Amino acid sequence: xxHVLSVRGSEAQIDLPAPWPDKGARATVGRxxxxxxxxxxxxxxxxxxxxxxxxxxxxxxxxxxRVALMGEIVxxxxxxxxxxxxxxxxxxxxxxxxxxxxxxxxxxxxxxxQRTINIGHLNHDSSISAHIDVDSLISKHFAxxxxxxxxxxxxxxxxxxxxxxxxxxxxxxxxxxxxxxxRSFGERANVISPxxxxxxxxxxxxxxxxxxxxxxxxxxxxxxxxxxxxxPIAKSNYLQYKPATDRLGFKKSNPKRTGYxxxxxxxxxxxxxxxxxxDRMGKLENRSSRMNYxxxxxxxxxxxxxxxxxxxxxxxxxxxDTMVGLLTHLFRLEPDGKxxxxxxxxxxxxxxxxxxxxxLCRLAFDFGLWSDGAMPLLFVCEEAHRYxxxxxxxxxxxxxxxxxxxxxxxxxxGVFLGLVTQRPAELDPTIISQCSTLxxxxxxxxxxxALLRSAVADAGANLLDFVPxxxxxxxxxxxxxxxxxxxxTFRRLEETAVPRSESTAPSAIDxxxxxxxxxxxxxxxxxxxTVKDEEASAAPVREPPAPDSSSEVPGSGVSRLLxxxxxxILKR
Numbered sequence: 342x343x344h345v346l347s348v349r350g351s352e353a354q355i356d357l358p359a360p361w362p363d364k365g366a367r368a369t370v371g372r373x374x375x376x377x378x379x380x381x382x383x384x385x386x387x388x389x390x391x392x393x394x395x396x397x398x399x400x401x402x403x404x405x406x407r408v409a410l411m412g413e414i415v416x417x418x419x420x421x422x423x424x425x426x427x428x429x430x431x432x433x434x435x436x437x438x439x440x441x442x443x444x445x446x447x448x449x450x451x452x453x454x455q456r457t458i459n460i461g462h463l464n465h466d467s468s469i470s471a472h473i474d475v476d477s478l479i480s481k482h483f484a485x486x487x488x489x490x491x492x493x494x495x496x497x498x499x500x501x502x503x504x505x506x507x508x509x510x511x512x513x514x515x516x517x518x519x520x521x522x523x524r525s526f527g528e529r530a531n532v533i534s535p536x537x538x539x540x541x542x543x544x545x546x547x548x549x550x551x552x553x554x555x556x557x558x559x560x561x562x563x564x565x566x567x568x569x570x571x572x573p574i575a576k577s578n579y580l581q582y583k584p585a586t587d588r589l590g591f592k593k594s595n596p597k598r599t600g601y602x603x604x605x606x607x608x609x610x611x612x613x614x615x616x617x618x619x620d621r622m623g624k625l626e627n628r629s630s631r632m633n634y635x636x637x638x639x640x641x642x643x644x645x646x647x648x649x650x651x652x653x654x655x656x657x658x659x660x661x662d663t664m665v666g667l668l669t670h671l672f673r674l675e676p677d678g679k680x681x682x683x684x685x686x687x688x689x690x691x692x693x694x695x696x697x698x699x700x701l702c703r704l705a706f707d708f709g710l711w712s713d714g715a716m717p718l719l720f721v722c723e724e725a726h727r728y729x730x731x732x733x734x735x736x737x738x739x740x741x742x743x744x745x746x747x748x749x750x751x752x753x754x755g756v757f758l759g760l761v762t763q764r765p766a767e768l769d770p771t772i773i774s775q776c777s778t779l780x781x782x783x784x785x786x787x788x789x790x791a792l793l794r795s796a797v798a799d800a801g802a803n804l805l806d807f808v809p810x811x812x813x814x815x816x817x818x819x820x821x822x823x824x825x826x827x828x829x830t831f832r833r834l835e836e837t838a839v840p841r842s843e844s845t846a847p848s849a850i851d852x853x854x855x856x857x858x859x860x861x862x863x864x865x866x867x868x869x870x871t872v873k874d875e876e877a878s879a880a881p882v883r884e885p886p887a888p889d890s891s892s893e894v895p896g897s898g899v900s901r902l903l904x905x906x907x908x909x910i911l912k913r
């Protein structure tokens with residue numbers, strides 16, 4: 342077909358006939374060529390095609406292709422062939438080049454003797470399956486990047502379904518920010534929603550708990566000092582409810598040596614903490630100091646009684662060390678046929694989502710650390726740019742640090758990371774740089790493309806030029822998990838497995854309500870979080886009382902006095 346004209350570094354230039362004689366298989370941008378270099382067949386991808394005058398006839402044109410060299414096909418001692426990445430021997434001027442054969446493509450993308458997963462097919466030859474090395478994909482972290490509506494969620498589902506088949510020893514924990522994946526894995530998924538989540542407040546570190554207490558707003562230094570001093574004492578006081586053999590030798594009579602720090606994940610009762618705060622407040626004479634204690638108690642009581650925070654405080658006054666059962670349930674340590682947990686975050690109070698994600702990241706890493714990686718866990722984070730923003734002034738700092746810790750050190754302890762984001766430019770570059778396999782879908786934003794280009798060190802980085810024009814479901818893969826950088830298409834999912842937001846699906850409430858007004862009442866009840874869904878749907882709708890001239894109205898009499906008192910309290 343052509344011959345090598347020049348070689349420089351990882352590139353070669355090859356002359357091509359123009360016009361191209363074969364209308365079927367054409368040597369154009371994105372196609373693979375094989376160069377006969379002695380006993381080797383060098384594999385390269387065409388990244389540019391241009392023309393030049395023919396030396397024989399001034400009016401005749403010849404095409405010149407720039408080819409990025411990516412790997413080589415070698416012959417083993419037994420006569421079989423194998424593909425390996427990198428180039429050990431470069432071509433010489435005049436070496437022949439030809440379009441790669443289907444057999445060689447299949448040899449590259451369906452390697453024998455490796456544990457691989459099939460996620461789709463090559464874009465330019467749908468008969469060739471696209472296989473990824475599942476061990477490299479998981480153990481060295483991966484990221485799926487792409488704009489909204491390009492098929493990211495379907496691609497995530499395809500990959501996770503294949504991982505469940507190929508690596509039954511790996512547990513998967515998926516953060517589902519939009520409640521899309523609840524039905525994608527069928528009976529194999531343990532779906533955790535705000536309605537059945539139990540994440541007790543004592544599992545939160547000090548930074549995470551204060552973020553909840555203050556709703557993401559700046560904390561009051563004096564109140565933080567009170568909490569940091571009294572929480573360890575409340576943890577020590579909890580020992581009185583435990584058998585003597587479980588008290589670890591610590592004595593309540595010496596509260597300064599509790600053995601617990603403010604971040605130690607051990608149970609304590611919220612009523613004990615409130616009692617300690619109240620006791621300290623009663624011993625103070627300075628009114629301004631007492632107000633610090635009073636405001637702190639009010640904050641804690643408010644979130645404790647807020648039904649939206651029931652997943653944290655429902656058993657705050659009962660106690661009980663549920664950490665073993667909670668870890669087993671969250672991370673499927675005893676899978677019971679459900680090796681994947683789908684954590685639905687939509688429905689949690691917006692103010693605490695970052696803190697909850699931080700707790701889950703930290704628990705996953707710490708369990709891997711203290712278990713010496715005995716139970717491999719893949720932690721998949723949807724909307725990763727929200728929790729680990731490149732701008733450190735945005736988001737919750739501990740969440741970003743928790744994700745970064747998994748990215749940097751998690752593989753040593755069997756905790757692996759999968760990132761999914763539509764805005765990679767807004768994601769912390771330190772975290773994305775730890776992902777050795779990148780799957781890029783369509784992105785039109787220049788900043789996102791620039792970050793992706795800086796993150797790809799592969800010889801196939803020229804494939805990034807295809808990213809803005811990729812179709813739905815198409816992806817360009819780079820890195821350790823890919824045999825060779827390539828443009829491919831994710832396989833299609835069954836209709837029942839396609840991720841879709843549960844808010845767009847018909848709900849049980851729709852069938853139960855009789856009138857539009859009853860439906861609105863159930864929505865308001867769920868919005869307020871005062872009753873469960875099934876109770877809301879059955880609750881009768883009460884009409885507001887008719888105005889009565891004899892009844893109190895806001896702004897008159899006793900009601901006005903009460904309203905003024907409430908406003909004064911709010912101002913304080």
